[in-house]
Amino acid sequence: MFDTDGLIIDPNNPRVAQPDTAPYGKGNVPDVECGKLAERNKKYYNIGTPTGATEAITVDLACHHVVGWDIIWGFWNALITKKEYLVARSYLALFGVPQGTTSKLESQIKAKKFVPGANWEQQLCWKPNNIVRGPKERSDDPNDNVGLENKIDFQKARADIYGGRVAGLVGAGRDMCQYIKSGNIAKAKDAITYFTSIRNEEIMEWDESTWAVDSKHPGYSSTKSAKGGFDVIRPKWRVHVSKA
Numbered sequence: 012m013f014d015t016d017g018l019i020i021d022p023n024n025p026r027v028a029q030p031d032t033a034p035y036g037k038g039n040v041p042d043v044e045c046g047k048l049a050e051r052n053k054k055y056y057n058i059g060t061p062t063g064a065t066e067a068i069t070v071d072l073a074c075h076h077v078v079g080w081d082i083i084w085g086f087w088n089a090l091i092t093k094k095e096y097l098v099a100r101s102y103l104a105l106f107g108v109p110q111g112t113t114s115k116l117e118s119q120i121k122a123k124k125f126v127p128g129a130n131w132e133q134q135l136c137w138k139p140n141n142i143v144r145g146p147k148e149r150s151d152d153p154n155d156n157v158g159l160e161n162k163i164d165f166q167k168a169r170a171d172i173y174g175g176r177v178a179g180l181v182g183a184g185r186d187m188c189q190y191i192k193s194g195n196i197a198k199a200k201d202a203i204t205y206f207t208s209i210r211n212e213e214i215m216e217w218d219e220s221t222w223a224v225d226s227k228h229p230g231y232s233s234t235k236s237a238k239g240g241f242d243v244i245r246p247k248w249r250v251h252v253s254k255a
Contacts, residue, residue, distance in 0.1 A: 057230050095196060228246065
């Protein structure tokens with residue numbers, strides 16, 4: 012994925028896989044039973060109806076970036092293209108790559124002999140402090156949006172969720188997009204300053220108050236399939252924008 016000139020190429024072919032260590036991996040995913048959901052969400056699982064869910068059926072969860080992967084690798088590539096090598100090294104340090112180990116980064120890139128660490132792509136993509144655990148089935152996935160800044164998640168979320176960290180990440184993501192577009196190094200440094208302030212924070216775990224089932228989509232149903240087995244429709248979720 013890293014080329015010899017330091018740029019990230021083919022970043023989504025394939026996309027960087029999650030680590031299999033905590034907080035990732037199947038054994039670290041909480042069970043969210045639909046029977047224990049708040050009524051505003053639970054009602055869409057149609058519990059007690061012939062084709063509805065049972066109370067023990069769980070909501071499939073996934074890990075969502077606040078600042079999207081396309082912004083992360085685009086920011087890195089912009090730093091390298093604009094020859095901001097020292098800033099790039101300080102950015103890498105936020106993901107567990109000490110600046111003392113990247114002293115030759117500039118000379119390697121200029122000689123087209125850049126060799127990254129073994130897991131740098133994964134470290135950049137899956138830093139837990141930028142991740143929110145939420146429902147897998149969503150109607151508002153920002154990866155479906157056009158335009159780089161529109162790939163920042165949770166832009167419509169309440170400012171107070173997760174102690175304000177999500178709002179801070181949204182702001183940092185916007186700064187990163189501005190740097191990618193305009194080359195304003197002050198914006199890049201502002202983003203890095205914010206990430207530095209949360210460098211030791213962990214993943215933002217499931218919090219139902221952050222989410223709402225999208226009523227514009229069908230609720231849960233499980234019906235026998237003509238091909239055998241069952242056809243299951245699961246509710247789609249979106250970011251919850253109110254406190255109710």
